[in-house]
Amino acid sequence: MPVLVVNCDDWLGYHIVNKLLEQGYKVDGIVHSDRNDEPDEDLTMFFGRNSSFTMIPADKEKKYNIGIIAGDYDGKIKQKIEKLFVINPDKKEQRSVNHATSCTTIKAPLLFGEWMPMNEKGIFHKNEFIPFTSEKFKESSLYVQNFTKGLLQWMKVPNLPSELHIYSSNHKREVNTKLDKNIYLRDNTPNRDHVKTVIEHYVLFKKR
16 A cells, blocks of 8 residues: 655655655655645655656545655545554644644654755755754754655554654753653764765755
């Protein structure tokens, strides 16, 4: 049975879809509700021809074992989902979860990666510009590929809590935190190497 990814044309949704396809999953995608079902061709062209990926209309009724919403989605989801993951929703109320048997909200740190809003000096996050050299970026940032690897592992875990907080290993751990709801992702590759890769990708596609 395919995995449903909502906002598959968002930069984070793209990385989630790509990782699922790499691991042999079949994926159904729904585009962001504000884009009137017109996907971002710069992103979807990379997996749109993959036989394991299908773009579906938001009102198509179907059942899924696993569904993933990357960010906010204002549209109504008709699909029935056994296990739903909602990643970094901006809004407190998430109407889409009403059709899910169980829902885990994942509060990830400052994710960064290819295709996100950025320039050669830093990233744009929630109407804020965050330089790569800033303390906020150094302490809180997490490369998106590390996050998607973790997501695939959490998909297989039964009885997850309703909320998970994900942190970079560089994040200062608070005393008396509940370890069952807090996950620290360690990366053997220095963050500066990931930043270099992301900047090179940005420069390459900026010129096209």
